[in-house]
Amino acid sequence: MRLRGSGGILLLLLAGCQLVEFSPNQAYVPTRERSLTAQNLRRLEVQPADDTLRFVFVGDTQRFYDETEAFVASVNRQRAVDFVLVGGDISDFGLTREFRWVNQRLAALRVPYLTVIGNHDLVGNGSAVYQHIYGPLNYTFQYQQTRFICLDNNGREYGFGRQVPDVSWLRQQLADTAGTRRTIVVGHMPPTDEDFDPQLVPAYTAALRGCPQLVFHLAAHVHRFTAGQPFHDRVTYLTTYSLQKKRYHILTVWGQREFRLETVTYGAGN
Amino acid sequence: MVAGMLAVVLLPTASARAQHAAGPYFLTLHVAGGTGLVALGGGYRLAHERLEPELLVGYVPRRLSGGKALAIFTLKTTWLPWKVGLGAARWQTQPVTLGAMVNYTTGQQFFLTNNTAGRYRPGYYWWSSAVRLGLLAGTRLSYGRPGSARTAAYAELSTNDLHLVSALTNHSLRLPDILTLGGGLKQTLK
Numbered sequence: 001m002r003l004r005g006s007g008g009i010l011l012l013l014l015a016g017c018q019l020v021e022f023s024p025n026q027a028y029v030p031t032r033e034r035s036l037t038a039q040n041l042r043r044l045e046v047q048p049a050d051d052t053l054r055f056v057f058v059g060d061t062q063r064f065y066d067e068t069e070a071f072v073a074s075v076n077r078q079r080a081v082d083f084v085l086v087g088g089d090i091s092d093f094g095l096t097r098e099f100r101w102v103n104q105r106l107a108a109l110r111v112p113y114l115t116v117i118g119n120h121d122l123v124g125n126g127s128a129v130y131q132h133i134y135g136p137l138n139y140t141f142q143y144q145q146t147r148f149i150c151l152d153n154n155g156r157e158y159g160f161g162r163q164v165p166d167v168s169w170l171r172q173q174l175a176d177t178a179g180t181r182r183t184i185v186v187g188h189m190p191p192t193d194e195d196f197d198p199q200l201v202p203a204y205t206a207a208l209r210g211c212p213q214l215v216f217h218l219a220a221h222v223h224r225f226t227a228g229q230p231f232h233d234r235v236t237y238l239t240t241y242s243l244q245k246k247r248y249h250i251l252t253v254w255g256q257r258e259f260r261l262e263t264v265t266y267g268a269g270n
Numbered sequence: 271m272v273a274g275m276l277a278v279v280l281l282p283t284a285s286a287r288a289q290h291a292a293g294p295y296f297l298t299l300h301v302a303g304g305t306g307l308v309a310l311g312g313g314y315r316l317a318h319e320r321l322e323p324e325l326l327v328g329y330v331p332r333r334l335s336g337g338k339a340l341a342i343f344t345l346k347t348t349w350l351p352w353k354v355g356l357g358a359a360r361w362q363t364q365p366v367t368l369g370a371m372v373n374y375t376t377g378q379q380f381f382l383t384n385n386t387a388g389r390y391r392p393g394y395y396w397w398s399s400a401v402r403l404g405l406l407a408g409t410r411l412s413y414g415r416p417g418s419a420r421t422a423a424y425a426e427l428s429t430n431d432l433h434l435v436s437a438l439t440n441h442s443l444r445l446p447d448i449l450t451l452g453g454g455l456k457q458t459l460k
Contacts, residue, residue: 019451022307023328024402024430025375027336065440093397093432101436101443124380124399128336159389 024095025125027132033103037135040112044083044143047112053144053253054080059087059188059220060242061102062120067243067267068105074248074266076110081250082143083111087220087240088118088154088188094126099133114141116150118188118221119195122157138166140173146215146253147180149173153187153204155197167203174211181256183214190219190239192230209233215257225249225263295459298324303428303452304404305344305373306330312459322348322456328373338377346371350410364410367426371404403431408453419460425453 022028056075061068075084084106091098099121106113117130117137131137137152153165165187174183189196191204208214209231216236223242230237238261241247250262300309306328313324328342348369355362380400381387408426429437433448 018447019427019449020302021304021450022302022334023330023340023342023375024304024433024450025340025380025399026330026334028334063436063439065436066442069442092436094399095432097433097447098436101447105442123395124375125335125337125340125377127379132336156389 018097018100021097023125024097025129026096027125027128029096029100029133033100034132035135036103036133037114037139040083040114041141043112044114044141047082049144050080051144051254052080053082053146053182054250055082056084056248056250057087057218057238057240058084058243058248059240060089060118060223060244061086061106062089062118062242063092063098064243065101065105067246068102070246070267071243071248072105072108074264076108078250078264081111084109084113085186085218086113086115087186087218088116089120089220089242090115090118090130091121091126094121094123094129096129096133099129103133114148114150116186116188117152117154119154119157122152122154138169142180145179145181147173147177147183149183149185151185151187153189153191153196155189155200156195158197160197160199162197162199164197165200165204167200167207170204171207171210174207174214177211177213181213182253183211184216184218184253185214186218188219188221190217190221190226190237192237193219193221195221205231205233205235208235213256215253215259227261296322296324296456297459298326298454298456300326300328300452300454302450303406303426304402304430304450305346305371305452306340306342307334309342309344309454311344319353320350322350324348335377337379341376342373343376344371344373346406348406348408360413360415362412362420364412367406367408367410367424369406369408369426371406371428373402373404375400375402397432404428405434406452412456414458420458422456422458423453424456425451427451 090102121130140149151165155164158164191201216238219239222239226239240249246267247265252260297312309326309328311324311326324346326344330340332339348367350364350367353364382398382400384390384395406426406428410422410424412420412422414420427449429448437443437448
C-alpha cells in the first residue's frame with residue numbers, strides 16, 4: 001500500500017492513531033501491524049532451535065480480550081515453548097479494531113504467534129482485513145523438521161460450492177515433504193463440522209490420509225477439546241478450547257509421529 | 271425516528287413549508303469518524319436550530335478498504351442543546367453536541383442480516399455486518415455575519431454498536447479504545 005504526496009502523509013499520520021478510523025471495516029493499518037505472519041515467521045527463523053518441537057495451541061480469541069491477557073501471562077511462564085498457534089476466530093465481527101486489540105495483547109507473548117483464519121474473521125470485510133494484518137489465507141512454514149500447512153477451510157463463509165478449502169493446493173503441500181520428517185495441518189474447521197463444505201469432506205480427508213508423515217490435523221471452532229480418528233483411517237483430528245474456557249494445549253512432537261498433549265488451565269474463577 | 275429523518279432529508283421542500291420556524295439547509299463535508307475517508311451530504315435544521323438531521327455519503331478508497339472501494343450511507347442527527355456567543359457576534363460556539371447515526375456500507379461482502387446472506391441458519395450471526403449504529407459527542411465553532419450564511423467547524427468522538435459491545439464485555443477495553451474521531455465543516459445555505 002503506497003501513499004503519495006502530502007495527502008498521503010497526512011492520511012498515514014491520522015491512520016496510525018487508532019482514534020482515526022475511516023471505516024470500522026477498513027483493511028488499512030499502520031505498517032508495523034501489517035504482514036504479522038511474515039513478521040512472526042522471521043522471529044521463528046532466528047529463534048535458537050532445540051531437538052523437540054513444543055508449541056501452544058489455542059482457538060477462538062474472539063471478543064475475549066480479558067482472557068487473552070491472562071492467556072499471554074500464562075504462556076509467558078511456560079518454558080521451552082517454541083511458538084503459539086491460534087486456530088482462528090481471532091475476531092468476533094471481522095472488524096479491523098478487533099484484530100488490532102488481539103494483536104496488541106498477543107504481541108506481549110515472548111514467543112512468536114501464528115494464526116489461521118476463522119469463520120468470524122471472514123465476516124464483512126474481514127478477509128481483506130486479515131490479509132492486510134496477517135497475510136495469505138493459505139500458507140506453510142517449516143520448523144524443527146516439521147512442515148506446517150495452515151489453511152482457510154471455512155467453507156460455509158463462501159456458500160460452500162467446493163471452493164474452500166483449496167484441496168488441490170493442500171495436496172501439493174502435503175506431497176512436498178522435502179527436508180521434513182513430519183507434517184501438521186491446521187485449519188479453523190474440523191471436517192466433521194456442519195460448517196465444513198460437505199462436498200469436500202471426502203477429498204480433504206483422503207488427501208490427509210495419503211500423507212504418511214502427517215502427525216495430526218488441528219482445528220478450533222467447537223470451543224472444546226476433542227481428539228479421535230472420526231474417519232477410521234488412522235488420521236488423528238484434534239480440536240482445542242476457545243480462550244473463554246481458560247484452557248489451552250501444549251503439543252510436544254518428536255520422532256516420526258509421536259506427540260504428547262498437555263492441557264493448561266489458567267486464570268482464576270470466571 | 272429514522273423514518274422521520276428520511277422524510278426530512280428527502281422531502282425538504284415540504285417540511286420547509288410545514289415548519290415555518292425551522293432553520294435553513296446546510297451542506298456537510300465530513301472527514302473520518304467511521305463514515306468514510308470523506309463524506310459529503312447535507313441536511314436541514316429543525317427545532318429552532320437545535321436539531322440537525324442529515325444524510326452523508328462517504329467514500330472508502332481501495333487503498334483503505336483493501337479491495338473494491340466502499341460507499342457508506344449515513345443518516346445522522348445532531349442535537350445542539352445550547353449556543354454561546356463569543357464576544358464578537360460573528361463567532362459562536364455550541365460547546366456540546368450529541369448525536370446518533372445509522373449507516374449502511376455497500377459491498378457484496380456485507381450482509382444486512384445473516385438470513386439475507388443465504389448461507390447461514392437463523393441466528394448464526396446476530397448482527398448485521400452492513401449496518402452500524404453509532405453514538406457521538408462533539409463540539410462546534412461557527413462564524414457568520416448576522417442574517418447571512420454561517421460556516422461551522424466541528425469535531426466529534428463516536429463509537430459504534432459492535433465496538434461498544436466489545437468494551438461492555440471486557441474490562442481490559444477502555445473508553446479510548448472504542449472511540450473514533452471525526453470532524454468537518456457545515457455551510458449554511460441561504
